[in-house]
Amino acid sequence: MEPARTVSVLLPLAVDGPYTYRQPAGLDLAPGDIVRVPLGPREIIGAVWDDPPDASVGHNRLRPVSHRYDSPPLDETIRKFVDWVAHYTLTPRGMVLRMVLRAPDALEPERETIAVRRTGVLPDRATAARQRVLDLLADGAPWPKSGLAAAAGVSSSVVTSLIEQGVLETFSLPPPPLTAAPDPDYARPVFDDGQDEAAATLRASVDEGAFSVTLIDGVTGSGKTEVYFEALAETLRKGRQALVLLPEIALTNDFLERFTRRFGERPAEWHSELAPRMRERVWRGVASGEVRAVIGARSALFLPFRELGLVVVDEEHDTAYKQDEGVIYNARDMAVVRGHIGGFPVVLSSATPSIESRVNADQGRYRRIVLTSRYAAAKLPDIHAVDLRVTPPEKGHFLAPPLVAAMEETIAAKGQVLLFLNRRGYAPLTLCRACGHRFQCPNCSTWLVEHRFRGQLVCHHCGHTEPRPDRCPVCDAEDSLVACGPGVERIAEEVETRFPDARRIVLSSDILGGVKRMRLEFEAIRKGEADIIIGTQLVAKGHNFPLLALVGVVDADLGLAHGDPRAAERTFQLLAQVTGRAGRAGGESRAFLQTYAPEHPVIAAIASGDREAFYAREIEARRVSGLPPFGRLAGIIVSAADRATAFGYATALRRAAPETGPVMVLGPSEAPLAVLRGRHRFRLLLQAPRNVDMQAFLRSWLTSAPPPRGSIKVQVDIDPQSFM
DNA sequence: AGCTAATTGATA
């Protein structure tokens, strides 16, 4: 008897390799085919994979593939990509496949929309309700059945009875086209020389049809988007699909409209807020090739493109590209990998490139395009550092005289002012004047932040809240609690007393009313219905403020004191972004940075506009300490699923092995725990159950003694980035 | 994922 034909099927579960299934007679299967298979008591969707079937699985254990979906197969490049990402991130391959198969219902045939129209037959009796329905259909255009009754303000039985009588007939509507193909030649931009040259370079890289990485490094408003749109246009002309990644928060209507103006059609979108129906349709459209261009958040990188020819990563330095749960990856880096595997160009774009990307460009691994001048009428704002030691704010206030004066001038000239402070709430610390008690979070080691509008004390780390008491819980003193330091609410209060006639808007992520309200507020700002905007980080990204003439950074030093080795870089990026909000639409504009350390390299770089000095310094700092992307022994990088755990590990490490040198804590996306030893870069995946003595474990690991008891798993391998 | 078996820690 012939041995049974078998296939490997990778399942979207936490399993590293495919399982072997019997291939039923009459069902031909090839790698990439999407299938349904039995697993235990149920059936799940998987994909036929390239691994040879496992012959060691006994014939009696083999179960047959149930069904092959009529969906385009996952092409070889995405299968390799899944394997690569899984290997690199030390994640089971099935978990990565799960990100690709994120829209399982997309495989089922699309539910048809049932529509109704008039037949000409008259109803047996004319009632008011029936007439309202017929009125809606009077022009002969069909209506979707589901919405008709509601639109006519009648119950659905009215519609049903009209159908039964033959007055209305039903038929199925073809699904509306998702998006028409964007037209690469819809609206050619007008470029200056620098932009023209940049666009030509990008078009050439698309024409090469080979893997390359280009870093577009250009100040805010230099037209980076318009320039990389030319790469996109060229990709479309060549008949390939294109993907633009944006940090989720920057994926705004503003951006989609810019795309539409250039290409004549709205692009397909992909992000977490997408409605399930739309999600399925986009997934299917991408797989079938109907969708030619996608604008998406990081997870769009795992869509099943069949002829992807370009990935653009906009704001490539943005930390939102890091996924820190489940499969932990940085979409910027994985985009480069996808380009490498697929043999197509990748474009990274930023006004403040990450140090890693700058180093890659400097070392010739990436091409670099620099755009220095601002577009059209836009001019960079004049930036001033306000030395708070020389011109301090009045006692109990936070806006220094030079900034207040500039605000007065700006408002008098009908310009808009943005005050930026990256701190939600009223005050970051509350203490008792009588006994010195400080309000601390019971779960974390952080201070509770007062939110005065809500009357609460909130932990910004874990979300713990408690009502703000009137008297001190320790010494019972009355009216003794004082707020220390400013948050946006407090700045808003100061603005109110100083500029009682100005129209204020406070923008903070904890705003009441959610996304809807936020959208309205941004709309109001655009229409000039606000004079002073007080905002946290979220004003830095995605949204344009066309009337903005003055930016005041309330505390430019905030964030610099952090122990994070990237603190300087992050602060630089944030300040560049915030000050860059001003003057984008033209005209004179100014930015003021309130600081106690105007000579600090970050502040000086922003104030002087000398970015190169800053980069040179930052890169050198990393080089001498051997931090990434330079791979010398630097100590140990600790990273874990959440910051608190990572800090816990780091503390344990410092105690356990002070001789290892610097211990640095990174965010979760740098996990699995990276360890630099000798001349090789190693990655270490460290997983331990709850109460294992981490300190003892790390000590023994570092001294190469056998691991202590307890089920600690260690997996070490050479960093595959060396392959690129 | 969703299920069971094994292990752990807390409690009596």
Place this chain on the structure above:
DNA sequence: ATCAATTAGCTA
């Protein structure tokens, strides 16, 4: 000793 809670193992 016993229970509930957590964690590890497995699906072909």
